[in-house]
Amino acid sequence: MARLIEIAEALSLIRHHVWQPCESERVPLLESEGRILAEDVASDVDSPPHDKSLVDGFAVCSQDFVNQTAVTLEIIEDVHAGQVPVRAVRSGETIRIMTGAPLPVGADAVVMVEQAKLSNDGRFVTLHAVPQPNQNIMRRQTVMQANEIVLRQGSRLNAAAIGLLAEVGRSHVTVFRRPCVAVLPTGDELVPCHQTPGAGMIRNSNGPMLQSMLAAAGAVAVDLGIGKDSIDDLRRKIAAGLQSDVLILSGGVSAGVKDLVPQVLSELNVQPVFHKVNIKPGKPLWFGFQERKDQGGTETSIRHRTFVLGLPGNPVSSLVCFMVFVKPLLSLLQGITEPKELSTEVGHLVGDHSHEDDRPTFKPAIVDWTSNERPVEVLQWHGSSDLKTIAHANALAFFRSTKHYAANSPVDLLRL
Amino acid sequence: MARLIEIAEALSLIRHHVWQPCESERVPLLESEGRILAEDVASDVDSPPHDKSLVDGFAVCSQDFVNQTAVTLEIIEDVHAGQVPVRAVRSGETIRIMTGAPLPVGADAVVMVEQAKLSNDGRFVTLHAVPQPNQNIMRRQTVMQANEIVLRQGSRLNAAAIGLLAEVGRSHVTVFRRPCVAVLPTGDELVPCHQTPGAGMIRNSNGPMLQSMLAAAGAVAVDLGIGKDSIDDLRRKIAAGLQSDVLILSGGVSAGVKDLVPQVLSELNVQPVFHKVNIKPGKPLWFGFQERKDQGGTETSIRHRTFVLGLPGNPVSSLVCFMVFVKPLLSLLQGITEPKELSTEVGHLVGDHSHEDDRPTFKPAIVDWTSNERPVEVLQWHGSSDLKTIAHANALAFFRSTKHYAANSPVDLLRL
Numbered sequence: 086m087a088r089l090i091e092i093a094e095a096l097s098l099i100r101h102h103v104w105q106p107c108e109s110e111r112v113p114l115l116e117s118e119g120r121i122l123a124e125d126v127a128s129d130v131d132s133p134p135h136d137k138s139l140v141d142g143f144a145v146c147s148q149d150f151v152n153q154t155a156v157t158l159e160i161i162e163d164v165h166a167g168q169v170p171v172r173a174v175r176s177g178e179t180i181r182i183m184t185g186a187p188l189p190v191g192a193d194a195v196v197m198v199e200q201a202k203l204s205n206d207g208r209f210v211t212l213h214a215v216p217q218p219n220q221n222i223m224r225r226q227t228v229m230q231a232n233e234i235v236l237r238q239g240s241r242l243n244a245a246a247i248g249l250l251a252e253v254g255r256s257h258v259t260v261f262r263r264p265c266v267a268v269l270p271t272g273d274e275l276v277p278c279h280q281t282p283g284a285g286m287i288r289n290s291n292g293p294m295l296q297s298m299l300a301a302a303g304a305v306a307v308d309l310g311i312g313k314d315s316i317d318d319l320r321r322k323i324a325a326g327l328q329s330d331v332l333i334l335s336g337g338v339s340a341g342v343k344d345l346v347p348q349v350l351s352e353l354n355v356q357p358v359f360h361k362v363n364i365k366p367g368k369p370l371w372f373g374f375q376e377r378k379d380q381g382g383t384e385t386s387i388r389h390r391t392f393v394l395g396l397p398g399n400p401v402s403s404l405v406c407f408m409v410f411v412k413p414l415l416s417l418l419q420g421i422t423e424p425k426e427l428s429t430e431v432g433h434l435v436g437d438h439s440h441e442d443d444r445p446t447f448k449p450a451i452v453d454w455t456s457n458e459r460p461v462e463v464l465q466w467h468g469s470s471d472l473k474t475i476a477h478a479n480a481l482a483f484f485r486s487t488k489h490y491a492a493n494s495p496v497d498l499l500r501l
Numbered sequence: 502m503a504r505l506i507e508i509a510e511a512l513s514l515i516r517h518h519v520w521q522p523c524e525s526e527r528v529p530l531l532e533s534e535g536r537i538l539a540e541d542v543a544s545d546v547d548s549p550p551h552d553k554s555l556v557d558g559f560a561v562c563s564q565d566f567v568n569q570t571a572v573t574l575e576i577i578e579d580v581h582a583g584q585v586p587v588r589a590v591r592s593g594e595t596i597r598i599m600t601g602a603p604l605p606v607g608a609d610a611v612v613m614v615e616q617a618k619l620s621n622d623g624r625f626v627t628l629h630a631v632p633q634p635n636q637n638i639m640r641r642q643t644v645m646q647a648n649e650i651v652l653r654q655g656s657r658l659n660a661a662a663i664g665l666l667a668e669v670g671r672s673h674v675t676v677f678r679r680p681c682v683a684v685l686p687t688g689d690e691l692v693p694c695h696q697t698p699g700a701g702m703i704r705n706s707n708g709p710m711l712q713s714m715l716a717a718a719g720a721v722a723v724d725l726g727i728g729k730d731s732i733d734d735l736r737r738k739i740a741a742g743l744q745s746d747v748l749i750l751s752g753g754v755s756a757g758v759k760d761l762v763p764q765v766l767s768e769l770n771v772q773p774v775f776h777k778v779n780i781k782p783g784k785p786l787w788f789g790f791q792e793r794k795d796q797g798g799t800e801t802s803i804r805h806r807t808f809v810l811g812l813p814g815n816p817v818s819s820l821v822c823f824m825v826f827v828k829p830l831l832s833l834l835q836g837i838t839e840p841k842e843l844s845t846e847v848g849h850l851v852g853d854h855s856h857e858d859d860r861p862t863f864k865p866a867i868v869d870w871t872s873n874e875r876p877v878e879v880l881q882w883h884g885s886s887d888l889k890t891i892a893h894a895n896a897l898a899f900f901r902s903t904k905h906y907a908a909n910s911p912v913d914l915l916r917l
Contacts (some may be wrong), residue, residue: 114694118713133886134703167689169701185690187701228887235889243917246892248710248816251694273583274601278530279672285585285603287550294664297534400664431873457847457911470549471644473651476662495873501659
């Protein structure tokens with residue numbers, strides 16, 4: 086239980102225990118951005134729904150243009166977008182047609198309006214073009230067919246997907262529910278943000294920081310206030326937090342005599358999975374779960390797990406643990422398919438860097454993401470209580486082993 | 502006015518006209534995530550507020566350990582986090598101290614609890630260590646001092662910044678207001694998403710897609726419904742949209758006889774800045790603004806501009822124009838400092854790619870962002886009405902000039 090495990094093993098244990106997402110729910114399309122589809126979606130339309138013109142111009146029979154440099158045709162109808170042609174185009178005739186409008190029967194090409202010259206009375210048009218069959222036309226069903234699956238369960242809904250769902254008639258959509266995550270920073274030294282701390286006290290920075298990260302990660306944060314270093318207060322607040330899908334504690338999980346959290350979790354039948362990971366900052370991370378039976382008491386009620394993460398009390402340790410462990414857990418609960426390993430990007434150090442700690446270590450860094458090499462400047466900082474430096478960083482740089490890294494060495498990055 | 506301009510010139514014209522962000526507003530800290538700070542924030546506390554222990558252990562006089570391998574000391578007090586030591590440590594004495602707690606007077610180092618062995622009665626401790634002065638201590642003000650500016654106007658508030666603001670006592674914070682953006686897709690061919698389109702009709706996919714992109718870009722979307730191709734309907738809805746900070750139209754800005762939008766904008770004193778950009782898809786982009794005097798009529802009322810963007814009607818054209826032009830405009834209105842040029846990342850083509858269009862072109866692509874080279878697969882697609890393909894892409898690949906790109910060629914990317 087107190088064995089120090091590696092990051093990859095911790096992530097693997099989280100994946101092993103979080104084996105299914107939250108149940109699904111039906112939401113209005115406009116509230117589905119960033120959510121994960123919990124159904125396969127089929128189109129109810131062809132796209133395009135008809136052979137359509139790709140330009141504003143004149144629908145013609147291409148045969149009329151063989152061996153000609155210019156052809157004069159009679160305009161027999163105007164078709165705007167949203168209208169359907171009434172007449173068919175025969176040799177010597179044309180129908181004026183707008184972008185997106187249905188191609189008239191008989192026509193097999195469209196000549197752009199820029200290549201057209203109208204007669205004085207507007208009844209005829211001279212077209213200076215040699216249209217090939219199908220020119221400026223998109224045939225019905227080119228993009229998709231009715232009943233075709235256009236988005237699969239597990240797809241993340243970005244703006245284009247939302248446009249596509251609108252096109253195929255989905256004003257509502259079934260997605261995985263957002264996990265509810267209770268947040269409980271603990272420690273007698275903590276006062277709320279709006280108070281002035283007395284001697285020996287500091288403000289609760291972890292609570293607001295974690296709530297902000299939860300919202301950005303697609304979860305619904307539940308604020309449990311501040312837990313005191315007392316069995317009674319912790320028992321009451323932890324029990325309340327166990328009603329959520331996830332309970333995140335910070336503080337109270339290292340080895341001090343008042344670190345009461347593991348004791349209360351044990352009392353409340355929260356089963357430990359691991360405690361302490363080979364990572365800096367963040368070593369005292371605690372992970373476990375409680376099986377709970379949902380209210381209702383019928384035979385059909387579903388047994389759920391509440392996952393519990395005990396993060397270290399220093400805010401940067403909490404932030405690193407959130408990025409490395411909590412985010413993947415929240416992704417799993419939302420049905421997001423994530424790589425099995427830590428999902429990093431690669432940059433290159435702008436200067437030499439000596440990493441002399443024996444633990445795999447994350448350090449605040451500033452990365453120019455727009456540059457090909459993604460140059461990485463590792464920031465000087467004061468350790469895991471130094472929120473000031475990390476607030477100015479845009480990445481965490483990951484040094485896996487003790488060694489000297491020369492300038493231009495590749496380095497793994499987590500975006501902040 | 503109808504001169505075709507380059508992307509860089511269009512961006513430069515947008516920057517020239519959007520010369521100030523929206524006014525600022527005071528919001529609760531927990532609602533400030535992703536917002537831009539409109540004030541400099543000073544700390545009201547030192548951090549740490551006292552010389553503090555970095556570990557759970559025993560506060561000692563390091564002088565006691567000179568030339569010793571183990572030292573036994575009398576425990577005269579326990580200090581937990583949130584408490585202040587009452588006594589001073591003298592030679593031969595120690596105070597038990599928890600991580601984060603204030604260092605007692607007289608002590609100049611802390612020995613970790615892991616190096617300690619208590620006597621049977623618990624009154625003495627034997628420490629197997631040779632602590633150096635300052636060992637396991639962080640001095641007061643190491644991270645920041647009271648009255649120091651810790652975040653500057655213009656900073657984007659991420660989770661770490663929110664933690665920092667909580668630490669320095671800011672339960673509310675002044676940020677730039679989110680711009681209100683009215684959305685008006687136009688075209689007689691459009692029906693709302695919940696209706697089944699009749700012959701010649703298609704559903705309004707642009708509206709939901711644009712609203713989703715606006716929310717993700719930090720704006721507040723105002724839905725104006727669908728604009729018909731009639732002067733009266735457009736005049737009424739465009740006038741309503743001009744009450745917002747930005748009005749985004751889609752459709753009605755190319756060259757068809759029913760493209761009435763530029764006419765109505767002119768009537769309503771919206772001044773054109775540019776129309777048509779050398780970009781594919783997205784060429785018919787229209788940009789202008791209306792000077793408006795806010796309601797109130799007093800001498801102090803501020804003159805504002807409403808910016809108007811006419812995007813092409815095809816959804817992928819709208820999406821590309823949004824990514825390339827509207828997002829930077831919204832960033833400026835929110836006080837976000839963005840690079841002057843198109844802000845792309847670089848990837849590398851996995852296969853050969855021939856780009857044969859004479860316009861700078863964006864194509865849907867799938868990029869593995871976690872791989873060092875960021876390999877780019879350009880997707881086969883059916884042009885600017887093909888939402889299905891773009892919904893499966895995670896980037897737009899940008900081909901600036903007509904040529905053959907060999908495998909491994911670098912290519913600029915916009916993330917979707």
